[in-house]
Amino acid sequence: xxxxxxxxxxxxxxxxxxxxxxxxxxxxxxxxxxxxxxxxxxxxxxxxxxxxxxxxxxxxxxxxxxxxxxxxxxxxxxxxxxxxxxxxxxxxxxxxxxxxxxxxxxxxxxxxxxxxxxxxxxxxxxxxxxxxxxxxxxxxxxxxxxxxxxxxxxxxxxxxxxxxxxxxxxxxxxxxxxxxxxxxxxxxxxxxxxxxxxxxxxxxxxxxxxxxxxxxxxxxxxxxxxx
Amino acid sequence: xxxxxxxxxxxxxxxxxxxxxxxxxxxxxxxxxxxxxxxxxxxxxxxxxxxxxxxxxxxxxxxxxxxxxxxxxxxxxxxxxxxxxxxxxxxxxxxxxxxxxxxxxxxxxxxxxxxxxxxxxxxxxxxxxxxxxxxxxxxxxxxxxxxxxxxxxxxxxxxxxxxxxxxxxxxxxxxxxxxxxxxxxxxxxxxxxxxxxxxxxxxxxxxxxxxxxxxxxxxxxxxxxxx
DNA sequence: CTACGGAAGATTGCATACGATCATTTCCGG
DNA sequence: CCGGAAATGATCGTATGCAATCTTCCGTAG
Numbered sequence: 001x002x003x004x005x006x007x008x009x010x011x012x013x014x015x016x017x018x019x020x021x022x023x024x025x026x027x028x029x030x031x032x033x034x035x036x037x038x039x040x041x042x043x044x045x046x047x048x049x050x051x052x053x054x055x056x057x058x059x060x061x062x063x064x065x066x067x068x069x070x071x072x073x074x075x076x077x078x079x080x081x082x083x084x085x086x087x088x089x090x091x092x093x094x095x096x097x098x099x100x101x102x103x104x105x106x107x108x109x110x111x112x113x114x115x116x117x118x119x120x121x122x123x124x125x126x127x128x129x130x131x132x133x134x135x136x137x138x139x140x141x142x143x144x145x146x147x148x149x150x151x152x153x154x155x156x157x158x159x160x161x162x163x164x165x166x167x168x169x170x171x172x173x174x175x176x177x178x179x180x181x182x183x184x185x186x187x188x189x190x191x192x193x194x195x196x197x198x199x200x201x202x203x204x205x206x207x208x209x210x211x212x213x214x215x216x217x218x219x220x221x222x223x224x225x226x227x
Numbered sequence: 228x229x230x231x232x233x234x235x236x237x238x239x240x241x242x243x244x245x246x247x248x249x250x251x252x253x254x255x256x257x258x259x260x261x262x263x264x265x266x267x268x269x270x271x272x273x274x275x276x277x278x279x280x281x282x283x284x285x286x287x288x289x290x291x292x293x294x295x296x297x298x299x300x301x302x303x304x305x306x307x308x309x310x311x312x313x314x315x316x317x318x319x320x321x322x323x324x325x326x327x328x329x330x331x332x333x334x335x336x337x338x339x340x341x342x343x344x345x346x347x348x349x350x351x352x353x354x355x356x357x358x359x360x361x362x363x364x365x366x367x368x369x370x371x372x373x374x375x376x377x378x379x380x381x382x383x384x385x386x387x388x389x390x391x392x393x394x395x396x397x398x399x400x401x402x403x404x405x406x407x408x409x410x411x412x413x414x415x416x417x418x419x420x421x422x423x424x425x426x427x428x429x430x431x432x433x434x435x436x437x438x439x440x441x442x443x444x445x446x447x448x449x450x451x452x453x454x
Numbered sequence: 455c456t457a458c459g460g461a462a463g464a465t466t467g468c469a470t471a472c473g474a475t476c477a478t479t480t481c482c483g484g
Numbered sequence: 485c486c487g488g489a490a491a492t493g494a495t496c497g498t499a500t501g502c503a504a505t506c507t508t509c510c511g512t513a514g
Contacts, residue, residue, distance in 0.1 A: 015468085042496070052469045053496090054281075058288060065292035067382060074475040074496050089331070089380040096323040104316070153316040155294065155393075159386060166382075242498085269466070279499045280466090301466050301505040 016049055022059035024049075029068050029079055030169040032219075036081040040069065066162050068169070087170045087218055094163050095209045098144065101160060102189060102205035104151035106198040113150035117190050120146065124183050133175045141168075143186055150193070171216045178215055182208070243276055249286035251276075256295050256306055257396040259446075263308040267296065293389050295396070314397040314445060321390050322436045325371065328387060329416060329432035331378035333425040340377035344417050347373065351410050360402045368395075370413055377420070398443045405442055409435070 016024075025045070028034050040060065042053045049056070060077050063069045071077045082090075105113070120143045127135040141164065148160045185208045192201035243251075252272070255261050267287065269280045276283070287304050290296045298304045309317075332340070347370045354362040368391065375387045412435045419428040 054468055061285060061288055062292060089382060093383055096327050100323050155316060156320055281498055
């Protein structure tokens with residue numbers, strides 16, 4: 001019944017890759033389409049995405065490895081439920097990893113990275129003036145992602161990436177007037193990177209994440225589905 | 228020669244679980260049985276462990292998620308090769324995460340954790356006196372693992388666990404007389420946990436990992452293992 | 455002798471099929 | 485009327501088979 005909506009039925013349905021499927025599912029988890037505790041049935045997902053259970057299983061295992069779902073053998077796969085303590089620890093972990101990334105980035109950055117960061121800074125400043133909050137949030141994410149990438153360490157990059165996904169999952173970031181200060185701090189960090197001043201970059205990032213921490217508010221357990 | 232351990236060839240072979248298989252493979256990667264760049268054939272592994280390719284694939288994907296192998300589509304699964312820079316960054320990441328774990332553990336530890344740590348400390352002191360270096364290394368790992376677990380944060384626990392595996396993979400730890408100092412520091416950390424002194428625990432752990440860092444030497448690229 | 459192209463072999467990726475285990479329901483006894 | 489145990493249904497875990505893709509090898513042309 002009603003397989004039409006699920007099919008996403010177009011003429012050319014390229015088979016989706018397990019990685020892409022995992023990304024899609026993670027996106028739905030993060031956006032709350034699948035609430036915590038929700039059961040994900042392999043057969044259902046297989047039919048929804050027009051593939052067999054094998055790639056679905058693989059996607060679910062990927063998400064399990066990232067901590068977004070929890071698999072109980074012979075029982076099912078459920079969207080993970082994080083406690084408030086777990087959520088708080090996410091921010092705390094990021095709070096020590098991002099300064100490290102900033103420090104490393106000051107040493108290993110390329111000019112291309114610097115240019116990219118400056119571009120994001122410019123766009124962010126513009127978005128700030130235009131009060132485009134959604135764009136601002138996205139640029140903020142891009143800034144931190146690019147800075148992490150500039151650190152040149154794949155392990156760190158991967159860990160912070162997953163953390164960021166989880167943080168956007170359990171937290172709703174409130175964008176207050178702090179955004180102005182936030183982008184001022186971004187500018188300072190970029191300057192430190194430009195001078196290849198690792199210590200300053202680390203210290204500035206410590207201050208940045210610490211003051212940003214106040215902007216994060218735990219998302220209500222069951223949101224009324226806002227898009 | 229035909230390690231009997233590989234076959235596990237006894238009378239009653241219970242089917243191995245994908246997680247256990249992943250652990251076994253990771254152990255071989257870490258021990259250098261499978262050198263970096265080595266190709267892991269699904270069919271081979273399936274036959275070796277007496278299962279079909281499906282659980283083998285799942286194990287390989289787990290290891291891919293942890294970063295021990297790299298999968299090239301339609302081509303094969305290869306043991307990952309880490310650069311010296313990547314290896315150095317492993318220690319640096321752990322260097323900021325373990326102090327955080329120590330700090331948290333000072334607040335969330337249970338008496339059971341404390342007892343366990345004290346027991347490990349006692350065993351470690353004994354092993355130190357007996358100059359049982361192998362036992363000492365294992366107890367050191369256990370100490371840090373239990374302390375991390377005592378932090379009560381699953382995310383942190385998981386990240387540090389994987390890091391530890393990678394570190395033992397690419398580094399060979401040299402156990403000098405520093406071991407005496409090391410266990411003295413362990414004792415101080417336990418005392419801080421006992422007092423629930425988070426700041427001291429963090430500071431002590433910072434000092435500990437910093438001085439321990441000198442004991443880690445990059446493992447020679449090719450141990451000459453061909454199998 | 456070297457470079458290029460194609461075909462054969464090998465290996466992964468996925469679909470289908472079957473067995474194992476868990477959750478729920480129903481039936482029987484207290 | 486209620487509680488426990490067996491049966492039933494649903495779902496996960498694994499095995500087998502086939503299609504898609506990559507790699508290698510060999511033949512041919514330059």
